[in-house]
Amino acid sequence: MTRRLAVVSAGLSQPSSTRLLADQLAGATRDELAGRGEAVDLHQIELREHAHDVVNHLLTGFPSESLRAVLDTVTGADGLIAVTPIFNASYNGLFKSFFDLVEADALADRPVLIAATGGTARHSLALEHGLRPLFAYLHAVVVPTAVFAAPEDWSGDTAESGLRGRIDRAAAELAEQIHRRPPSTGPVDPFALTTSFEELLGGAGH
Template sequence: MTRRTLAVVSGGLSQPSSTRLLADQLAAAVRDELVRAGETVELVQVELREHAHDIMNNMLTGFPSTALRSALDAVAGADALIAVTPIFNASYSGLFKSFFDVLDGEALVGRPVLIGATGGTARHSLALEHAARPMFSYLHAVVMPTAVFAAPEDWSGGSADGALRSRIARAGRELAEQVRQRPPSAGPADPFALTTSFEQMLDHSES
């Protein structure tokens, strides 16, 4: 039985947060698909509001705190990423963008990513395509075809709620399929790990 790790990054600022709610539902959809396929799944939640000051300090100093380092490593070492942001002024939030600015530039290369967003009006849904998707494509992630946006009316029940659940289910299947096609992640690279054996170093020094 293969063990998989899903990093779930939520950029919501309020508490409780509809952004976190959407992230949780997307994560549950992916987890359920993988479990049905015989995989074991660990969900690692990264709530950006808890790291807001550390993210800014990292941008100013170049050094992450211990807690932020743990969050960055969780994203870098996961088999896949679910990333959900609130939409402000027709784009992702500054906190959401800043987190990925301090993430190592190679961390998401080839990594399956499912993107989602919440906003005060359905008109903001296009921000996923003109802002979030290009950012993750720039980072060389493999972004799922289905992006999920939730407006306030999507949580009110009825046909809108049903349409949201359908999109969540479809996006969950897409990410789960991508994860199943790939070997398990080896986790983040250890910057202090030896890349050359002592024997090789001795041979080199004697030559």
Template sequence: MKQRTLAVVSAGLSQPSSTRLLADQLTAATRDGLDKLGVRLDIEVIELRDHAHDVVNHTLTGFPSASLKRAIDAVAGAAGLIAVTPIFNASYSGLFKSFFDVLPDRALTGRPVLLGATGGTARHSLALEHAVRPMFTYLRSVVVPTSVFAATDDWAADSAEGELRGRINRAGRELAEEMERREPVAPADPFALSATFEELLSNE
């Protein structure tokens, strides 16, 4: 039986978070799709709010903390990625962008990615296509056709089990199919992921 690892990046800032809720539902849909394809799945969830200070420090120093390094390694080594961001001012959040800025070059090349976003109103939905998708295309990811935006009103009972649910299921199925048919891609530059600042100091 094939086995794949899925990294799930949620950039929600509050607890509980609608961004994390959407990420969890996309994860469940992807897991169901892989189950039907006979693929076992390991899941690594990364809450970016837990790494916010470390992301800033890494941006300034060029070295990740031990916990941020584990998150980076999980994303760079996964067979697939779900990335969900809240939308602020018609684009992804600063924390979301900053995390992907500190990934090693080519870390996401050839990686199947499912994109999701949340926002207060449906007028933010186009941000997925004019801001988030272009970023991952630039990173040479394989972005699945269906992305999922959930506005506040979409979580009402009828919407959540109607159009939103159908879109989540379709997106999860698309990611599952990409992950099943592609052999996992090794990180392009494993040495860039191998040492934290503390580890380098200990080797002096």
């Protein structure tokens, strides 16, 4: 069975420690799912590449074709990894603007792993008072372990650091949540008919 995993990173620079953390979480989750007998179709999404489209959608109410595809990828995935840099003790504006565009209940019961990077370990609290409530509001299932990486976490051998342990633990939790659920049927079309025309016309005569 192949599972779809969407990985959203909101780093603004290139190269980005936020993207690096997202890649490591994605790789660990893929390995955990492989250990459960499941293949992974991995979709990496860097929000900086869609920043103009996100703003235009907020202003006009209509997404571009490429942004619509990104939103469908996120809402149609079996699991989501969401990683943001922390600015001023909160997620960055691009991250929040993107998830403001996600339809209500589109992530309901969807397993989500939240993670962040920041200039000081003190910013790690933003995961609990910022990101976790955001995805709880969207009715997603946020795994218990949130992963934060400060600059000192990248020094030395990360395989022997606390960061590696947090990545592996969070990835295992996300993989287990994905594994125990049926495959996603994809994004829901809000304009799709749930009743056929024949049923609609048949009901008109009653």
